Amino acid sequence: MIRNYRDLTRLEMEQVDKENTIILIPVGALEQHGNQAPLGTDDIIAEAMVEYLGRALEEAGEKDFPILAFPVIPVGLSTEHRNFCGSVTLRPDTYYHLLYDISVSLAHHGFKKLAFLVCHGGNAPIVQVLSRELRSELGISPFILSSGAFGHPDVRATVSEGNIYDFHGGEMETSMVMAVDPSLVKLETAEAGIPTAFVGNQTLKTGGSVTIGWVSEDWKTADGKPIGIGGDPSGATAEKGRIILETSAKVLVPGLREIRDWKA
Numbered sequence: 001m002i003r004n005y006r007d008l009t010r011l012e013m014e015q016v017d018k019e020n021t022i023i024l025i026p027v028g029a030l031e032q033h034g035n036q037a038p039l040g041t042d043d044i045i046a047e048a049m050v051e052y053l054g055r056a057l058e059e060a061g062e063k064d065f066p067i068l069a070f071p072v073i074p075v076g077l078s079t080e081h082r083n084f085c086g087s088v089t090l091r092p093d094t095y096y097h098l099l100y101d102i103s104v105s106l107a108h109h110g111f112k113k114l115a116f117l118v119c120h121g122g123n124a125p126i127v128q129v130l131s132r133e134l135r136s137e138l139g140i141s142p143f144i145l146s147s148g149a150f151g152h153p154d155v156r157a158t159v160s161e162g163n164i165y166d167f168h169g170g171e172m173e174t175s176m177v178m179a180v181d182p183s184l185v186k187l188e189t190a191e192a193g194i195p196t197a198f199v200g201n202q203t204l205k206t207g208g209s210v211t212i213g214w215v216s217e218d219w220k221t222a223d224g225k226p227i228g229i230g231g232d233p234s235g236a237t238a239e240k241g242r243i244i245l246e247t248s249a250k251v252l253v254p255g256l257r258e259i260r261d262w263k264a
């Protein structure tokens, strides 16, 4: 189990080894995840990842691993989803400064190792810029962890055949939410999304050497209705979600060990 930063008293915090303890900061989002999955999907996954990471560390024999989990940052940079009902976004500069101020406070208390656990892809560019600035300005070591091992063969194996566009709000993310609480997912309302705006393009895609600042309306249903998700969530199950969360947590353990051993 990873201890929560917020659960410590001031006196307990005074005893923490600031030099070596990693502060794990999960950065989530509050944004649409299709018809079927909750707005807080990324936050729910972020909380679950902290729990699964704790178990993965214990299973790897790391019972007293020097790590504290910061509260999930519940809102992030979700500009691309803003036109779908319920999505909430910070502006890039607000988000940068929110994370910057938190980091400065932690550094002020002597913490040297911050590990941002990125649970929403849209947050990643800000976290990357921030981590370089923090390292340069404060002399601390900011690390970046990706929360989902979506390319791992065990994770790929959970995705239904033919579901080739699975991504935001798709089968994998929906499964992870179901692993936490199946009642939060309304699978009967699920509709698949494909990147119709880019289909047929050789070069201009949502990722690669030529790209565009995409919006989630670029992802549409087969009959052309903007749906804002990638892939087909209809095959999602709690068991698949458990496999994805477990695999993703296990994949991070070697990296966390190297962060622990990192000397600035």
Ligand SMILES: [Zn+2]
Binding pocket: 033, 041, 042, 119, 120, 168, 169, 173
């Ligand atoms: Zn998500």
